[in-house]
Amino acid sequence: MNTIGNLILRALLLFLPAMVANASPVLIVGKIVKNGHPIDLGYILKDGRRLFGEGKTWEGLISGIITSSLVGLSYAKYTTNNYWIMYGIVVGLGALLGDLLNSFVKRRLGKGRGDPFPPFDQITFIIGAFIMIKVSGIEALTGIYLNSTDLLIGVAIAGILHPVSNYIAYKLGLKSVPW
Numbered sequence: 001m002n003t004i005g006n007l008i009l010r011a012l013l014l015f016l017p018a019m020v021a022n023a024s025p026v027l028i029v030g031k032i033v034k035n036g037h038p039i040d041l042g043y044i045l046k047d048g049r050r051l052f053g054e055g056k057t058w059e060g061l062i063s064g065i066i067t068s069s070l071v072g073l074s075y076a077k078y079t080t081n082n083y084w085i086m087y088g089i090v091v092g093l094g095a096l097l098g099d100l101l102n103s104f105v106k107r108r109l110g111k112g113r114g115d116p117f118p119p120f121d122q123i124t125f126i127i128g129a130f131i132m133i134k135v136s137g138i139e140a141l142t143g144i145y146l147n148s149t150d151l152l153i154g155v156a157i158a159g160i161l162h163p164v165s166n167y168i169a170y171k172l173g174l175k176s177v178p179w
């Protein structure tokens with residue numbers, strides 16, 4: 001039966017690799033690596049602003065994909081389907097690319113690293129994950145097809161969890177700003 005609780009749990013599980021991919025760079029680059037290497041290699045566009053900025057690093061990208069693949073690995077343990085690790089990687093990559101696009105747009109709008117850009121800071125990674133799930137063909141392998149309700153609930157969950165987790169990260173000293 002499709003109770004609301006079931007729908008929320010389904011979206012949560014399907015987007016969990018995206019949420020983990022989005023959150024782990026803050027932890028890993030914030031606490032362990034400290035000075036990551038920027039993905040844009042410092043490249044400045046004609047508008048005088050960075051391509052992505054100092055907050056998007058290779059270390060963050062790689063750690064996000066590793067942790068999202070681990071979420072997929074944990075799903076694979078509970079199913080007979082071998083494709084969940086690949087699902088974790090696809091979803092993590094989509095989330096991180098969505099987040100990169102968000103930073104690209106922020107830089108073009110003249111926003112500095114870490115400047116708030118609601119609601120896009122909170123949801124572009126979910127949309128990126130959703131698009132990647134659709135275009136990669138992974139649904140045919142896992143046998144689970146995402147629909148617009150999944151996307152809506154995923155966006156709502158991220159919209160609520162993102163500010164809460166950012167505030168916790170700020171309080172733990174992982175982030176310099178509470179957003």
Ligand code: CTP
Pocket residue numbers: 025026027029030036052053054055056057058059060061096099102103106112113114115179
């Ligand atoms: N981070 C990273 N690499 C990524 C994503 C995030 O190293 N691909 C780390 C950075 O230390 C970043 C922190 O996680 O500062 C928080 O991520 P996020 O809020 O997405 O970046 P911002 O610092 O807000 O940068 P931007 O303004 O470009 O969104």
Ligand code: MG
Pocket residue numbers: 114115121179
């Ligand atoms: Mg931010």
